[in-house]
Amino acid sequence: MNEYKWAGDAPNMLRWLGEMDKHARSNENPPYVSDYYKGECCLECGAEQEALKFLRKSYEANEEYLFTRSPKVAEFFNAHLAEPKILSKFEDEGYEDFSFSLRLEYFGKALEQEGEFRYTFLDEDGEETDEPSRMHSNAIEFLKQNQEEILTGILAEILKNYPKWQEIYDYPSETKSDFMPGISTPQELSELLELQNIYILDSAKIGFEFSCSWDIEHGLGVITRKGKVVNIGEVEVALMAI
Structure with missing residues (x-):
């Protein structure tokens, strides 16, 4: 589409x-x-x-x-x-763009995207800010140093939930292969996902916003804490500092 x-x-x-x-x-x-x-x-x-x-x-x-x-x-x-x-x-409102650019080679290779991604700092109230704290900066450094482990965990969690989501969305057989085909490996998710933005919530929590083929309107959100997935759902999840 x-x-x-x-x-x-x-x-x-x-x-x-x-x-x-x-x-x-x-x-x-x-x-x-x-x-x-x-x-x-x-x-x-x-x-x-x-x-x-x-x-x-x-x-x-x-x-x-x-x-x-x-x-x-x-x-x-x-x-x-x-x-x-x-x-x-x-x-x-000025609608300033508070996003920044970050190169993540492993993310780019695994997701079959350009290696340049956008990220945004969120303050304690969940608002975008262009004045990151030391905790924010630490989270960026952690992401860069542990990107393979983090993305591997995210894709594994998505793959684990995928069969359940297939039942929930229940696409008709004639279009299922276009939106939610049967897959068995994390590598196959690169055809169905695109990382749109990364949200740095604090020193430990990072949110990931994906578009996904099965729900372009609501997307997919993932929250990690110290590199481990702690919540997954629609795109709003990526903004929640649970």
Whole structure:
């Protein structure tokens, strides 16, 4: 789906979005959340009319939700309202990019990605900060020195949970091989996962945000403590300092 989105091929992107709607967990969120996500994807794809259609459906069901997400989407939709809202939230905040770049050779090789990854420091309140503490710096150094052990543990934990997730998502047989194929080794996960961001919570806890083929909307989050996986679930897990 992402490949079609990046290629600007809206019909095929929407076709695969429709296939994703068939998995068993697709109805856990209110419809306006799904409509928003489809609208956001269409906007990224360059299909503005399709984006507007889905975003309008989301807005009609919940007028507030759309304006709590991406500033780009909010500004796009606001320009098409008969009575545009004053987007003070987006105008007042600078939306600074607090992420940094980190080279992790083993991660790049094992995940079949470029070896350059983005990471973000989170303060005690879970907010992004560009002023890391000594604990944050220690965590980065620990990650660099122990990256093979850390990623091996993460992939092993994902593989252990994968059969259970297959049952939960319950993809139809005709699309299962595209989204959640049968796998038996951690190496095969490189075809299904992409590391999006790393969150440095404190000296011991590091969160990992993945996109995954079986749930592009919610993604996959992992928390490690001293290099060991302590929590795994949807992407929000990567931000939780448990």
